[in-house]
Each structure stands twice: as structure tokens, then as C-alpha cells.
Amino acid sequence: MSDRIKTFIIDDNETSANLIASYLAEIEDIAEPLVYKNLNAAYKKAVDEEPKLIFLDVSTNQASAIEFVRKILMLFPSTKIVATSYTASSSLIVKAFKAGVKEFLIKPLIKNDFSEAVSKLAKQIKNNIKENSKCKVITVFSNKGGIGKTAIATNVAYEIAEMSKEKVALIDLNLQLGDISTFLELAPSFNAAYVINNLDKIDKNDILSAFEKYRDSSLYVLSDPQNLTEAQAVKGSDITRLLNVTKEIFSYIIIDISTNFDEKTIATLDNSDLILLPMILNLPSIRNAQRCFEVFKKLNYHKDKIKIIANRVIENDEVKIEDVELALKQPVYFKIPNNYSTIIGAINKGYAVSEINQSSNISKSFRKLAALLTDNFTY
């Protein structure tokens, strides 16, 4: 990806659009802008492209332009929108700022004022991108249940928080059957569907309080909803919005997710830096993993984005790690030993494994995986 700022100009006056483009050409870090005359066309493109900077003429089609600002910022809260206008009625200016524009520039544009305002925004965008890219999103996914996804997500998130002391989010996007709150014995006040459905009402600074802090760690949990109807309304684009906002707060986001390849799962996987794919060393599990890789290929994911985790590994298993690697044409990234009594003991008590039994092979294994994921994040 180019590290120049993706920019749109939306203006039905060609001369005005060209003038903005010519001023932008002289500002550092701004990519060559895409120019649109029509709001709907620009919106459709923006949904896919996620522009970071938008120049929007609000003097014609005022109501639709303001609505455009609202919709874009709901999807991409960190995008900066600059309103430009031939008219400068105070009611239009107030409406534009209320909707979330960062600057309101009156036409005809004055080059110096324009450049000063835009350079300032460009700097903020660059800093934002840096901040955001510090957050790593890791999703534990398998198209099969009972394979250890929740155990891995929960314990790895706990270990990363303990190790890094940075804020780590553990999000249960199993919107209908989540069990992280059971694994960690939490009685959350809020849940993922509530936060998603109220994203435009919750102040960014209050998002953290919608998460349940896990004991005295730096792990924060967002659980699944109790109420199924709340979950049904959630769309893929809602997940993208949730993650965009959450990324600004946390250093790591660990996601546990359902086994279906539906719109929500794909949005989650698209937004992940890394996918952990747990499997067990047996033939059905290899076949399931093969199916996952077929889908990942269709989704154009880089091979390195997916890390195979062999779970419940027993010495002298009939199916060997090498068999899995041969069948999947991909190395096994990590092995977690089979230790049912320790893991179920921790789940039943509502703790992470290492809080109960620090020296067990399984807690050592989760710690090592967490260390790998934090140090070795080169993809």
C-alpha cells in the first residue's frame, strides 16, 4: 500500500475540482486525488477505498452532502472531511461541523489558507495511521467447533496483556453462541452487539468503558450479546466500524468468532492482520482446514496471514505435523499440547490457565505463543 494519503475530491464544478487538485499536488504526502461530480458514485467508491481525506463541496445538494459526511464518518471515523462552499450561511457551517467536517473553506479558495489547513490535517492523518497500525488484530478462526478457538483466544489474549502490559481487547464475535464471558467468569454490563448498534451515539472516549476489564490485568473483554435479536441486526460493515474505533484504543485486538463463513466473519477476517487457524491432528480436521484455505485463497489473503495452530497435540499421534504440512502446503506455526484436565479446571473456575497453574505445559505453551505473536509480527 502506498503510504500517501488516499484523497477524494467531490465537486460538481470542474474548475473548482481542478483548482483543489492543483493545490494538493504541492502538498507533501497526499496521493493523486480521485475526483467525483456525483455524491452517490463517490460514496460507493469510498466504501471500498476508505479515503483518508475528502474535499466535499457542500454548497450544492446541501442536505445530501451533510448526510454523506455522517455516513462516511460512521464507517470511517478517522477520515478527515473538508467542506468547501460558495455560500457561508451560519446554519450550513454549523450543520457541517455538527456532522463532523474538520474544516470549512469558503470559495473562492485562498491558496495559502487552503495549504495551511490541509497540511495540518495531513500531518494528523499520518500520525493517526501510525497509531492505528500499531494495533494488531488477531482472529482465531476455524470452520469447526470444539477445536479450542475460545481457549486459545482467551489465554493468548490474557498472556499478551500480562506480557506487554499494554491494553488488549478480547472481543467475542460469536454473536449467537459466545462463551468468553463463561471462560473468564464475567458478568458484562455491555456487549458487542450493543456497542455496534450504538457506535454513533457512544463517544469514542467512552468505548473503553463498554468493555469489561478483566480483574487487575490490562485485558478488556467485549462479550457476546445475551439477546439474539440484537445480534441479528449486525452487518459486516458494522464490524469494520467497530474495529476501526477499537483499534484507536488498544495495542492488540484478539477476536473469537463463529464457525460460519458469513458476511460478519469475512469482514472480521478482512480486518485482521493475522488469522490463527486451530486444528487437531486428524483427517476430518485436515479436510476442514483445506476448505478454509480454499476460501482464504478466494479472498486473496496472503499465505502468511494465516497461521496454523496444531491444538491438543499428543506425542506419537498417528497423524504427524509433517502430514498436516504436506496436505495443507503450509507450515504449522505452533503446537499446543493436549492437557484437558488443566484447561477444563481453569475454565470451570473462570480463570486463564496460567492464573491457576502457571507451570503447566499448557500455560507455558500459551505464553510462548503470545510471545511469538507480539515479537514476531512480520507480515
Ligand SMILES: Nc1ncnc2c1ncn2[C@@H]1O[C@H](COP(=O)(O)OP(=O)(O)O)[C@@H](O)[C@H]1O
Ligand atoms: N490444548 C488442549 N488440551 C486439552 N483440551 C483442550 C485444549 N484446547 C481446548 N480444549 C478443550 O476443548 C474443548 C473445546 O474448546 P473450545 O475452546 O471451547 O473450542 P471452540 O471455541 O473451538 O468451540 C474445551 O472443553 C476445552 O477445554
Ligand SMILES: [Mg+2]
Ligand atoms: Mg468457542
